[in-house]
Amino acid sequence: MESNATLSHKNRPFLTWQLIIDWAEEHYRSRIFNKDERIPTRPGLLYLVQKGFIRLAGSTYTVPGKKKSKPKPVETDPEEQTFLGFVGAGQPFELAQTSPFTLQAYAYCEETTVLWMYWQDLDNWPHFRREVLDAFRYQHQRKLLWLSVLGQRRTIDRLYGSIALLAEEFGEPCQWGEKLEQRGDRLPWLLTHAQIGIAIGATRVTVTRMMGQLRQQGLIHVLDDNSICLPIKLTSN
Amino acid sequence: MESNATLSHKNRPFLTWQLIIDWAEEHYRSRIFNKDERIPTRPGLLYLVQKGFIRLAGSTYTVPGKKKSKPKPVETDPEEQTFLGFVGAGQPFELAQTSPFTLQAYAYCEETTVLWMYWQDLDNWPHFRREVLDAFRYQHQRKLLWLSVLGQRRTIDRLYGSIALLAEEFGEPCQWGEKLEQRGDRLPWLLTHAQIGIAIGATRVTVTRMMGQLRQQGLIHVLDDNSICLPIKLTSN
Structure with missing residues (x-):
């Protein structure tokens, strides 16, 4: 049970959460998105969902057919994207760009609010940094279970x-x-x-x-x- | 590129790695496994691959058939397990137990060596703790890409x-x-x-x-x- 207690996001309210929200608004690092709007992400930045839900999606390289056909490097049709999971309020996410595979984030509800920061911004809040890293540790375990199911x-x-x-x-x-x-x-x-x-x-x-x-x-x-x-x-x- | 540099395990040699290996041997927290041998893991513990490769596998709940059939709660036949990825030398892994889904780790090569410790043991090495958490962050991104591909x-x-x-x-x-x-x-x-x-x-x-x-x-x-x-x-x- 120890690990469940450690890993469950439900037991992990961000202690300095209000502080972070205030900081983000003050520094124009907060934005509200409509449902299905894409969150413009950059590798190296850390994102936090303040309100609503984020849906993560992936696009991958498509092997061209044996017969000569038009090359289709990356699928951009939303219907062709794969579903990678949700990220809820209070949770962090990040999207590293790794060609030929790309990851995207979309707002899943109206008024989904997202904050962002550089990783070095977290140096001001070492405890919060640790919470964010523990949250990724938790998300990693969830992804293993998700892979297991799929x-x-x-x-x-x-x-x-x-x-x-x-x-x-x-x-x-x-x-x-x-x-x-x-x-x-x-x-x-x-x-x-x-x-x-x-x-x-x-x-x-x-x-x-x-x-x-x-x-x-x-x-x-x-x-x-x-x-x-x-x-x-x-x-x- | 910033994130690739941050996230790539290849650029992340564990600085205190030799120190950890010595500590683990001294405290009998190191063991050598044969190929395909299962690593007995406990939730709440942190594992580190010193040498070789670990294969992660998952077993999940099987929905019973419509007709009355014997209930099959969890698949234990290795052939029925799903493949969740590899963990290489220098990399950490952990397996949280979440019924009805279970995760397992197996040695993938002969003489695969694994160390283990409690998370609180890492309090002695705060820098190493950060490296471990960054490694999970990296693994999480890889799992998103893997999900994307699958x-x-x-x-x-x-x-x-x-x-x-x-x-x-x-x-x-x-x-x-x-x-x-x-x-x-x-x-x-x-x-x-x-x-x-x-x-x-x-x-x-x-x-x-x-x-x-x-x-x-x-x-x-x-x-x-x-x-x-x-x-x-x-x-x-």
Whole structure:
């Protein structure tokens, strides 16, 4: 449990958070983004989500076909980008540029607010620097789990695993009935079946069918507002 | 380029590395593993690869079938594990336990040597602590790129992207002819087509066919000892 306590972002409110927000506003290092707007990032800078959610996406090199075809160095169509995860309020992110692979960040909600700074700015706040680095350590563990889920061969395992991971990290407590088992963790955003499909490498149709199967098996619950909920597991312990 | 310099492990020799090795041996926190031997890890501990390579693998929850079947909580068959990456000499790793998902580490070469310590042990070496955290920051960026590659729809893009990422991170300079373009970065271990298949979600047969295609297109080169090499890209610049 020690590591969970250390790594969970939920136990990690940034102590000097208000100080940082004030500093960023004072130095014009704060900006509000609309939903789906791209955050213009530069390698070497550190970004912090003050409010809302960031969606990370990746574009990679496409091997040209055997027959002579137009070279397609980098996919820029948003539909062709891969989903790499969300970053929530209080969390840092950074995007190192490594050709031929590129990473991008997009606002996932209206009024998503992002601060940025140079790494050396953190020298003023050594404790905060340590929190940021611990947050990356946590995110790294989450990415290992995410890779683990996406490496599963069966689509339904990838689907259930992705929902479970997102609920574990971002879920908000919810309840849809009186019974003890009618409680769980609800994803704080709506995800379309097409979006889920892109994330787990499946078609929208397949996602819809398998979401039905997971509901039938009681492994997920969909609330009236269509948000996805992972029911709490009741153990005999 | 700033971030590449900061993040590349190649520019990051551990200054106090010999000190740490001595400390670990003195405190019986060092052990040598055979190839494919599992490293017994505990959450909350920090591990450092002194020599050789570690392979990280993940096991996840399997959704039971619609028909009544035996529940399969966690896959333990190595063939069913997903490949999460390598950790080389000088690099740290840690594995937080998060049910129902588990992460494991295995020695990838003979005589792989691993040290371990508690995070608080690092309080004695604040500079080293910072290097370890920066190393996780770097690994996190690599995992984002890896996710980006694995999220590609076409198998050949996943195959080429994986090889390019591994060569970029672990490649050793090699040469197989006199010409300028007959140089490149060679993967330091042999990978079977079956292993590559598990990593990128393809069958062995598909990997073999597509490796042939990449060779024909000059995107990869296979050396006499069967190691895979990414040829240097000659630009007009």
